[in-house]
Amino acid sequence: MPPVRRAYATNLGRMRTIPGAWRRAAAGAGLLSADGTGSPTIFAEMSALAAQTGAINLGQGFPDSDGPPEVLEAAREAIASGVNQYPPGRGDVSLREAITEHQHRWYGLMTDPDTDVLVTAGATEALAAVLLGLVSGPEDEVVLFEPYYDSYAACVALSGATLRTVPLRWPDFQPDLDALADAVTDATRIILVNDPHNPTGAVFSAEARAEIVRLAQKHDALIVTDEVYEHLVLDGSRHVPIATLPDAAERTLSISSGGKTFRTTGWKVGWVTGPADLVDAVLAVKQFLTYSGGAPFQPAMAAGLRLGDDYFTGLAEEMRTARDELGAGLRAAGMTVSTPAATYFTVADAGDVGATDAGEFCRALPERVGVVAIPMTAFVRPGERADVRTLVRFAACKRLPVIREAAARLSRL
Numbered sequence: 210m211p212p213v214r215r216a217y218a219t220n221l222g223r224m225r226t227i228p229g230a231w232r233r234a235a236a237g238a239g240l241l242s243a244d245g246t247g248s249p250t251i252f253a254e255m256s257a258l259a260a261q262t263g264a265i266n267l268g269q270g271f272p273d274s275d276g277p278p279e280v281l282e283a284a285r286e287a288i289a290s291g292v293n294q295y296p297p298g299r300g301d302v303s304l305r306e307a308i309t310e311h312q313h314r315w316y317g318l319m320t321d322p323d324t325d326v327l328v329t330a331g332a333t334e335a336l337a338a339v340l341l342g343l344v345s346g347p348e349d350e351v352v353l354f355e356p357y358y359d360s361y362a363a364c365v366a367l368s369g370a371t372l373r374t375v376p377l378r379w380p381d382f383q384p385d386l387d388a389l390a391d392a393v394t395d396a397t398r399i400i401l402v403n404d405p406h407n408p409t410g411a412v413f414s415a416e417a418r419a420e421i422v423r424l425a426q427k428h429d430a431l432i433v434t435d436e437v438y439e440h441l442v443l444d445g446s447r448h449v450p451i452a453t454l455p456d457a458a459e460r461t462l463s464i465s466s467g468g469k470t471f472r473t474t475g476w477k478v479g480w481v482t483g484p485a486d487l488v489d490a491v492l493a494v495k496q497f498l499t500y501s502g503g504a505p506f507q508p509a510m511a512a513g514l515r516l517g518d519d520y521f522t523g524l525a526e527e528m529r530t531a532r533d534e535l536g537a538g539l540r541a542a543g544m545t546v547s548t549p550a551a552t553y554f555t556v557a558d559a560g561d562v563g564a565t566d567a568g569e570f571c572r573a574l575p576e577r578v579g580v581v582a583i584p585m586t587a588f589v590r591p592g593e594r595a596d597v598r599t600l601v602r603f604a605a606c607k608r609l610p611v612i613r614e615a616a617a618r619l620s621r622l
Contacts, residue, residue, distance in 0.1 A: 230367055231247065232245075232247075233366040233367055233369075234363045234364075234366055234367050235247040235248075235363075236366060237362040237363045237364075237365060237366025237367070237372070238250070238359045238360070238362055238363040238366075239359070239362070239587075239590065239591045250359060250587075251268075251359075251583055251584070251587040252268065252269045252583070255268040255269070255571065255581050255582075255583060256268060256269050256581070258572070258575050258581060259575065259581040261575075262575040262576060262579070262581075263579070264574075264575035264579045264580055264581045265579060265580050265581065265607070265611060265614065265615045265618070266581045267535075267580055267581060267582055267603045267604050267605070267607070267615055268571075268581040268582055268583045268602075268604065269583075269604065270407070270469075270474075270553045270554065270604045270606055271474045271475075271606065272472040272474070272606045272607070273606075273607045273608055273611060274472060274608055275472060275473075276471040276472035276473045276513070277471060277472075277513065277516060277520060279512055279513070279516065280471050280473065280509050280510070280512055280513040280516075281509070283508060283509035283511075283512040283513075284476075284505050284506055284508075284509035287504070287505035287506075287508050287509060288505045292504050292505045292508060293504055293505060294504060295500070295501050295504065296328075296501045296502075296503075296504045296507055297501065298492065298495075298496050298500055298501050299323075299326070299327055299328065299492065300326065300327060300328020300329075300480070300501070300507060301328065301504070301507035301508055301511070302322070303507070303508050303511045304328055304478075304480075304507040304508065304510055304511040304514075305322035305323070305326040305328065305480075306322045306511070307510070307511035307512075307514040307515055308320070308322070308326050308328075308480050308482065308514065309321070309322040309325075309326060310514070310515065311514040311515075312482060315439075315447070315448075316448075316449075316450050316452075316453050317453065318450070318452060318453060318458070318482075320482050320483075321485070324485035324488065324489075325482055325483060325484065325485055325488055326480060326481070326482050326488070327480060327481045327482075327488050327491055327492050327495065328478065328479070328480050328501075328507060329478075329479045329480060329481060329495060329499075330477045330478075330479065330498070330499045330502050330503065331466055331468065331477035331478065331479040332435060332437050332464050332465065332466040332468075332479040333360055333477075333479070334477075334479065334495065334498055334499060335464045335466075335479045335480065335481045335491075335495075336360065336361065336364055336433075336435065336464060337360075337364045337367070337498065338481075338491045338492075338494045338495040338498060339399075339433055339462055339464070339481065339491050340364045340365060340367070340368040340370070340399070340433075341364075341367065341368050341494045342490045342491045342493060342494040342495075343398065343399065343431060343487070343490055343491070344365075344368040344369065344370040344398055344399065345369075345398070346369045346370070347369055347370065347371050348371075348396065349370045349371070349396070349397075349398035349399075350370060350371045350372075350373050350394070350396045350397045350398060351365045351368070351370045351371070351372055351373070351397075351398060351399045351400075351401055352373045352374070352375060352389075352392050352393055352397055352399070352400045352401065352430075353365070353372065353373070353374050353375070353401050354374070354375050354376075354377050354384055354401075354402065354403065354406070355374040355375065355376055355377065355588070355589050355590070355593075355594065356377060356408055356409060356585055356588035356589050356594075356597065357374075357403065357588055357589075358403060358407050358408065358435075358588065359587060359588060361401060361403075362590070370398065370399075371396075373392045373393075373397070374392070374590070374593075375388050375389045375392050376388055376594070377406070377409055377411065378596060379547060379556070379558070379596065379597070379600060380545070380547040381411065381547070382406065382409035382410075382411035382547065382556075383411065383413065383414055383417060384413065384417045384420075386416070386417065386420050389417075389420060389421070389424065390420070390424060393424040393425070393427075393428055393430060394428060395428050395429070397424075397428050397430040398430060398431065399430060399431050399432070399433050400421055400424070400425055400430055400431070400432050400433070401433045401434075401435070402421060402432060402433070402434045402435070402451060403434075403435040404418070404434065404435075404436065404451070405436075405438040405439070405441060405442060405448065405550070405551030405552045406551075406552065407437075407438065407552055407553075407554060408554050408556065408583070408585065408588045408602045409547070409549070409554065409556055409602075410547070410548075410549020410550060410551055410552045410553075410554045410555060410556065411549070411550060411551070412442060412444070412448075412550040412551045415449070418449065418451055418454060419454065421451060422451065422454050422455075422456065422457045425457075425460055426456060426460070430460070431460050431461070431462065431487070432451055432457065432460055432461040432462070433461075433462050433464065434450065434451050434452070434461065434462070434463045434464060435464050435465075436448065436450060436463055436464065436465045437464070437465050437466050437468065437469050437470075437479075438469055438551055438552040438553075439465055439470070440469075440470045440521045440524060440525065441469065441470075441524065441525055441528050441551050441552055441553070442525060442550065442551045443525055443528060443529040443532060443549065443550060443551055444550050444551075448551075450463055451463075452482075452483070458483075458484070459484055460484075461483055462481055462482070462483035462484075462487050462488070462491070463481070463482045463483060464479065464480070464481050465479065465480060465482075466478060466479030466480065467479075467510040467513055467514070469553070470513065470521075470524065471510070471513040473506070473510075476503055476506040476509075476510070477502070477503060478503050478506050478507060478510045527609075528553065528605065528606070530609065531605040531606070531607070531609060531612045532548070532549060532555060532605050534605075534609065534612045534613055534616055535555055535603055535605045535612050535615065535616055536548060536555055537616060538612075538613075538615065538616020538617065538619045538620050539555065539557045539603065539616070539619060541616070541619070541620035542562060542619045542620050542621070542622040543561050543562045543622060544557040544558055544559060544561045544562060544622075545557065545558045545561050546558075553604045553605055553606040554602050554603065554604055554605070555602070555603050555605060556585060556600055556601065556602050556603075557600070557601055557603065558599055558600055558601075559599050559600070559601045560599030562622045564599050564601075565598070565599065566584075566586075566598060566599070567584030567585055567586050567597070567598060567599055567600055567601050568584040568586055568587075570584070570599070570601065571583060571584045571601060577622070578618040578619055578621050578622060579618050580603075580615050580618050580619055582601045582602060582603045583601070583602045583603075583604075584600075584601055584602075585597040585600035585601060585602055586598060586600075588602075603615075
């Protein structure tokens with residue numbers, strides 16, 4: 210066993226005796242084994258497998274090219290000019306103003322940069338601070354749409370809330386509205402919406418968005434939206450935030466970030482917008498997580514949000530081309546494909562090429578054809594969704610030659 214693996218195995222042994230909230234987080238994310246040890250996320254596992262085998266990594270959703278030069282240069286200028294100490298706890302003023310301008314420019318939303326905007330260490334911290342700040346305990350329920358990004362269930366578990374799920378089913382991955390109505394009750398504290406949706410690439414229908422708002426009003430629930438893929442809608446339309454719907458804004462916190470839009474996922478600059486009293490509640494927790502961070506990246510993100518429309522439309526066009534190339538390769542491999550309406554991600558059915566277990570298929574894929582992907586079973590509660598057992602998620606956020614090479618390799622299946 211290589212030294213790194215031996216050290217990790219030793220650490221796993223020690224974990225059995227370590228008390229703490231890590232167990233709730235690991236269990237929520239499906240990473241706590243029967244013997245009480247934790248395991249790495251599927252993203253860490255598959256990225257390590259890509260590095261070991263030299264396979265093309267279409268698993269984890271990070272781009273392989275840098276963002277717009279104007280944004281990168283703004284960060285360099287900020288560093289050179291001394292923007293290297295703590296920014297304000299709410300975030301750099303220029304970024305908060307840019308977020309406000311962005312919300313109005315694209316969606317017609319009116320937000321106050323001094324009270325309605327909070328800058329966070331990526332959307333992940335925003336989500337954690339929202340749940341920790343607005344959930345009281347197990348008597349509060351959080352409704353998720355399943356499959357879901359793995360950090361959602363982990364953060365729900367850390368908050369102590371009770372998790373309820375609504376299925377998104379192959380091939381269109383739209384919410385089951387009857388199941389949604391059953392899941393949302395007077396015990397619901399938060400309906401958590403990821404639209405555009407990771408991992409499925411779906412964009413929720415107008416009917417689904419309206420029903421979410423209706424149920425939130427009926428049961429006096431809050432709506433929390435994760436909109437990090439807001440500028441990666443690929444069907445030619447624009448993203449529609451739930452906060453723009455009638456009577457929704459006063460109960461909605463919207464989360465986004467610049468990592469996906471500006472290909473700067475490592476900068477970890479995100480934000481929360483919404484009613485001042487809800488934002489203040491989130492700040493009360495966030496200030497004891499990171500307090501603040503990414504000082505030179507915040508004015509750079511502001512520069513990105515102020516780029517012309519051509520940048521944002523061009524980004525969607527590039528991703529649409531990559532999506533189509535990847536989809537063609539998956540179909541050539543013999544898989545049925547759910548064509549995504551948005552995001553980086555395409556879901557395909559590996560059962561068409563003989564797979565009976567998506568996890569086993571993905572672990573063997575790097576050696577078979579030199580491509581890494583993620584099993585959709587990683588995005589559902591263990592043992593709960595037999596209907597996703599052969600589904601696999603591929604990320605198309607790579608340079609076009611890389612996507613074409615991956616497509617060629619996959620066609621050999």
